[in-house]
Amino acid sequence: MSGDILKIEDLKVYYPVRKGMMGKTQYVKAVDGVSLNVHKGEVLGIVGESGCGKSTLGKAVCKLIPVTDGNIVLNDMDIARMSENQLRPYRKQIQMIFQDPYASLNPRMSVHDIIAEPMEIHKMYSTKEEIDQKVTELLREVGLDDYHAQRYPHEFSGGQRQRIGIARALATEPDLIIADEPVSALDVSIQSQVLNLLSKLLKERNLTMIFIAHDLSVVEHISNRVVVMYLGNIVEEGTSQELYENPLHPYTKALLDAHPIPDPTKRKERVLLEGTIPSALNPPTGCKFHTRCKQCMEICKQKAPEKYSVNADHFVYCHLYDGMKSAE
Numbered sequence: 001m002s003g004d005i006l007k008i009e010d011l012k013v014y015y016p017v018r019k020g021m022m023g024k025t026q027y028v029k030a031v032d033g034v035s036l037n038v039h040k041g042e043v044l045g046i047v048g049e050s051g052c053g054k055s056t057l058g059k060a061v062c063k064l065i066p067v068t069d070g071n072i073v074l075n076d077m078d079i080a081r082m083s084e085n086q087l088r089p090y091r092k093q094i095q096m097i098f099q100d101p102y103a104s105l106n107p108r109m110s111v112h113d114i115i116a117e118p119m120e121i122h123k124m125y126s127t128k129e130e131i132d133q134k135v136t137e138l139l140r141e142v143g144l145d146d147y148h149a150q151r152y153p154h155e156f157s158g159g160q161r162q163r164i165g166i167a168r169a170l171a172t173e174p175d176l177i178i179a180d181e182p183v184s185a186l187d188v189s190i191q192s193q194v195l196n197l198l199s200k201l202l203k204e205r206n207l208t209m210i211f212i213a214h215d216l217s218v219v220e221h222i223s224n225r226v227v228v229m230y231l232g233n234i235v236e237e238g239t240s241q242e243l244y245e246n247p248l249h250p251y252t253k254a255l256l257d258a259h260p261i262p263d264p265t266k267r268k269e270r271v272l273l274e275g276t277i278p279s280a281l282n283p284p285t286g287c288k289f290h291t292r293c294k295q296c297m298e299i300c301k302q303k304a305p306e307k308y309s310v311n312a313d314h315f316v317y318c319h320l321y322d323g324m325k326s327a328e
């Protein structure tokens, strides 16, 4: 591992929505000032409840949706405001694996064409034979058979379709893969097979990956570091071990407590999460988590917390730690 492959700086992604015919435009602040770095060769987990902005963050980094503000620096180049033309060479470097393996594959294309398409778009090979060879190699790598190339997505199970999605993502030999809840749409019995495949590919190909999940238990094993998001912001960031052994933010604690703990003596205070995530259209003032936080103080309603540094790679955004060293 050396250096950062990706630096996200104060990224904002707002969706304009209009209430009624004459209503004025309001903004869903799906990602509302996120900064994070992804180190080369690591798996960075991003977790948080549904609606906290994980997919929006992933899609923005892949430049599939417009960025409202902030920077996305990929291999030292800011791609946040690049035109489609300028972007072309960079598109190859980031690929996304989508949550829904049913919706994300074109039903009218054969598996061969689905996997070949990104190689053709990026003019990676000069002959059809080379592309065919590469498709066969990729199919084998993800555990499918050569004859599957001529079949269509509807002929496959969910787990197999996700394997096709993974082969397509690998086709451009990307530097960074963003896997957006790649197993949450799959049967539980299939989930670990696909996770094992991803782990194998990570090792063999020395990939860098952002792994998005709403479930901390899914990212625990696959991630080196984990970022916890709440309503468009990061609330805590740390190595997987730090976050699981020493979670500091009340939201992280609540997320961890939502899952069975193998050794219940390890974590004594149980903080259960109540209520639902507030609307990103009209988020709470101050710390956005204050409306659900058991330890909410007066200042939490008024002021967004700073980023505090627990140690070199553990950060928390919470007023309970006011007085701790500010990060950056």
Ligand SMILES: Nc1ncnc2c1ncn2[C@@H]1O[C@H](COP(=O)(O)OP(=O)(O)O)[C@@H](O)[C@H]1O
Pocket (backbone or CB within 6 Å): 015, 016, 017, 028, 029, 030, 048, 049, 050, 051, 052, 053, 054, 055, 056, 057, 279, 280, 281
């Ligand atoms: N195209 C869209 N238009 C308007 N709002 C959207 C759109 N996509 C997502 N949102 C809203 O943005 C917020 C974040 O959504 P999303 O990024 O999908 O969260 P997650 O992946 O964490 O579930 C949610 O409030 C969601 O309703």
Ligand SMILES: [Mg+2]
Pocket (backbone or CB within 6 Å): 054, 055, 056, 181
């Ligand atoms: Mg999502």
